[in-house]
Amino acid sequence: xxxxxxxxxxxxxxxGENATMNCSYKTSINNLQWYRQNSGRGLVHLILIRSNxxxxxxxxxxxxxxxxxKSSSLLITASxxxxxxxxxxxxxxxxxxNFVFGPGTRLSVLP
Amino acid sequence: DAGVIQSPRHEVTEMGQxxxxxxxxxxxxDYLFWYRQTMMRGLELLIYFNNNVPIDDSGMPxxxxxxxxxxxxxxxxxIQPSEPRDSxxxxxxxxxxxxxxxxxTQYFGPGTRLTVL
Numbered sequence: 001x002x003x004x005x006x007x008x009x010x011x012x013x014x015x016g017e018n019a020t021m022n023c024s025y026k027t028s029i030n031n032l033q034w035y036r037q038n039s040g041r042g043l044v045h046l047i048l049i050r051s052n053x054x055x056x057x058x059x060x061x062x063x064x065x066x067x068x069x070k071s072s073s074l075l076i077t078a079s080x081x082x083x084x085x086x087x088x089x090x091x092x093x094x095x096x097x098n099f100v101f102g103p104g105t106r107l108s109v110l111p
Numbered sequence: 112d113a114g115v116i117q118s119p120r121h122e123v124t125e126m127g128q129x130x131x132x133x134x135x136x137x138x139x140x141d142y143l144f145w146y147r148q149t150m151m152r153g154l155e156l157l158i159y160f161n162n163n164v165p166i167d168d169s170g171m172p173x174x175x176x177x178x179x180x181x182x183x184x185x186x187x188x189x190i191q192p193s194e195p196r197d198s199x200x201x202x203x204x205x206x207x208x209x210x211x212x213x214x215x216t217q218y219f220g221p222g223t224r225l226t227v228l
Binding site: 041 | 115144146153154156159202204216217218219220221222
């Protein structure tokens with residue numbers, strides 16, 4: 001079964017609102033990454049958080065990691081229509097192997 | 112750098128034909144990954160290489176699939192014979208070396224959209 005699973009599967013919000021996506025995983029990880037995919041394009045790396053980190057920021061992005069709950073969240077603040085995309089979390093295992101992507105959250109930001 | 116380059120961008124073929132997908136990783140990256148993406152199964156890791164050597168091919172679905180990396184700047188994914196269920200977008204990605212077991216950022220190519228009729 002997949003290591004990382006995002007929820008919700010789809011999210012629709014208004015421009016200016018915040019968007020929160022969650023990722024849960026099953027086994028211990030070395031690090032967790034979030035990627036974004038625009039329709040018809042390849043994935044683009046957004047942020048990496050290591051297992052010994054609890055929070056990380058990058059511009060309007062905020063990622064948290066709770067290893068006790070085996071979960072992570074991606075918050076996009078002040079969303080824009082251009083943020084419309086699918087967002088994936090990806091995890092590896094304790095050995096930096098078995099790199100697995102979740103099924104993704106499809107975010108729609110309405111103008 | 113031009114990023115990860117994949118060719119062709121689109122491929123339409125008939126069942127039973129051989130299909131070859133190509134990838135040029137970012138110069139200096141020593142890991143190369145092949146993924147397949149479908150609506151039903153999402154993004155699946157097929158195989159990855161380190162320094163041109165296949166490390167894990169457990170994701171390769173069947174013997175009809177094979178991948179090679181003859182040198183640091185080129186890799187191919189071949190499907191022979193192709194079947195309609197192979198229709199998907201195939202992505203190649205590359206990354207720098209994994210130090211201390213930490214997985215590095217992967218840089219994805221634009222993908223090849225394969226349609227097998």
